[in-house]
Amino acid sequence: MSRYSIFSLLREGLNGQRGWGRAWRQPKPEDAYDVVIIGGGAHGLATAYYLAKEHGISNIAVLEKGWIGGGNSGRNTTIIRSNYLYDESAAIYEHALKKWETLSRELDFNIMMSHRGVLNLAHDEAEARQIKRRIEANRLNGIDSEWLDARQVKEFCPPVNVSPSARYPVLGGSLQRRGGVNRHDAVVWGFARAADALGVDIIQQCEVIAIKTRGGAVTGVETTRGSIKTPKIASVVAGHSSVIASMLDIRLPIQSHPLQALVSEPVKPAIDCVVMSNAVHAYISQSDKGELVIGAGIDHHLGYSQRGGLNVIEHALAAIVELFPSFSRLRMMRQWGGIVDVCPDASPIIGKTRVKGFFINGGWGTGGWKATPGSGHVFAHTIAHDEPHPIAAPFALERFTAGALVAEHGAAAVAH
Amino acid sequence: MFEIECPYCGRRDGSEFSYAGEAHISRPSGDEEISDEAWAGFVFMCRNIKGVQAERWVHSAGCRRFFNMLRNTATDQILAVYKMGEEPPEVEKQPLPSPSGESLGSGNDAVQVMGKGET
Known part of the structure; x- marks a missing residue:
């Protein structure tokens, strides 16, 4: 990946802007990956980026049924804040806000924060x-x-x-x-470009049709562009969490x-x-x-x-x-x-499920954008270690059985 | 915005009505013996169907009576309205073109053009 800088800008300015390469590849899906991420929005791409960067797992496919950033990542009002009432929420949104502050530099992409x-x-x-x-x-x-x-x-x-x-x-x-606010497309493109440079395959126009399991563990996905073997599947699909979960007969409180x-x-x-x-x-x-x-x-x-x-x-x-x-x-x-x-408590679901190798990150309700880098970061840790990141732990699906809700409806300056 | 056919008042603007969740779900009996999982399943978990769903509505700014509706949640098409306690009527199946409900290859033309010249 060539770095974007004042020098590349000058060079291309003199060159008639003809030398800019594609910001990410358009790869064909391979037969197998270490991790398959369903959903090429900002959260999904951030997850792939942090898996590759911090956990050394780069044999990853991000499957997107449309085009990256074409779902809720391109539809939100880009408001960033972390002033939530409860400790659990404050931890994850502040984790994200700290990352937003340096993200342009980290991704070498101006996210206009x-x-x-x-x-x-x-x-x-x-x-x-x-x-x-x-x-x-x-x-x-x-x-x-x-x-x-x-x-x-x-x-x-x-x-x-x-x-x-x-x-x-x-x-x-x-x-x-x-x-504050930032530019949603730039965040998607910045994460896509950085993840791609670390070896992540971003595969667009590829919809997951079914999830295959054996003995209570996932073995792969069936997509519109063929089947892919993988031991780990991460669902990061915003408005379709229940649709993906229903492929494994998992019900969500969404x-x-x-x-x-x-x-x-x-x-x-x-x-x-x-x-x-x-x-x-x-x-x-x-x-x-x-x-x-x-x-x-x-x-x-x-x-x-x-x-x-x-x-x-x-x-x-x-x-x-x-x-x-x-x-x-x-x-x-x-x-x-x-x-x-x-979700009933206006907090997200991040973590493992009863199907081994199937991870879920969703249920962000009306306010997921502000959490993007934090969400991707803690979710990548959860996938890599097969154990929730301490910040993600309170947002496990089990909280609805245990009764330990993080009830932010009305508490967190959330406009619903 | 919908127009909804209230079984008691006739066709009215959708803003007069309130959605009241999936229909035909009964509360599990024997409160003392129910496991936490079963109770969470009843209170919180939902099918959240993309496709035809049986659901309850109430004519909150009208006769204030509850009734049931069959609606395709992917298209908002209302297929049938029927009273509480009745079985849902038979309606034509509406299979989705794909799990997401969108026809394949839909979306951004730019991506489709780029997709052909894959590298």
Whole structure:
């Protein structure tokens, strides 16, 4: 892999940009691999990268039914933060945030990480108390988090309407300055390029049809491009965890829902941070192109159609206009949906299953993007050692039998 | 957004209704003897079907009555609506073109073009 640098940029500039090689190969699937990763999204590619880099396992195939990063990796609103209430969640999201801080350098790929600050607003006394409690919990876990009153919110993000006569007045909010946004395609491409350079085969347009087992252990996968032998299979498929698990008759505590997002026409720089509000349910940031990136809620029925209801968008935009009256005349340019796998406790499932050699990483619900490098890192450790990474251990599937849920619904500044 | 045929009120906008989970699941009996696994299976685990699912809905902003529905969760097509306590009616099978439910080779044309010249 040739390194990207100021010198390669100059060289190719003088060369008419003709010398750039492909960022990753397009290999044909081999007959056998040490590990097969199902799902070529950011989490799957990160898993492959860390397996190759930190555990010396590079005979890996990443199987992607469409194109890499074409699922939820390309559909999220790219918000990064780690200000979760419970210790278990704080550990994994902070693990990820620390990796985000140096990822561009590590992957030699500009992921356009912008630590612009994430603001979570409080609209009533009860919510303000809850947020203050979370701020203290964050600080105890070494995570930067601070309380801003309404005046400070206005200073930090001037377009927010903090008028006391607002329908849902802003009383203040939590701010995580290290939070922010990045560029989702760049993360996918950066991990793909780095994993490929370490010998990982990224195989697109290759859908897994069946998983083969013998004596309670996996032996391989059947795909649309032939069968592949492998002793270890890792499912990292975002909206289709239940579909893959059902190939092994494993039931998961997951419900799949459509989640929508939308962007406005591009405008001049208006907000230079991320603003989230649970009470009115809105989250918004501005992309480098100038579009306002707005996240809506889930449709509450189970659905795999990647399409949500218009009433959900109306609800999200009503909240945005309430918070930012100056945005009321903006036209929305694009809208799309993705499928999110939601667990009953709004925490992910990472770990082993009752089938030997079958590992699962999924159920990230509406907020998996922020965890990408941390998720891939702890999952790679889990696969390589056949034992959960200490940070991943609380997120094992067994927690639903043991009752040890990590109940982040409503606790973690999660907008659902 | 759906339009849903409530068996009591007729066709209404989908936003009047609430989804209430997979239908025809009965609570295991004998609370004292149930294993943790069986209890977790009832409380948390789901089939989460991609394809035709029997499910419960409630007309929450209307008559507030529960009813059942057969719906293809991959396409959102509603195949039948029937009352609580009734058996699901026979409907035409809707096999998915692949486990993901998407026809093979779907997606980004650029990848397909690149796929032909594999190196």
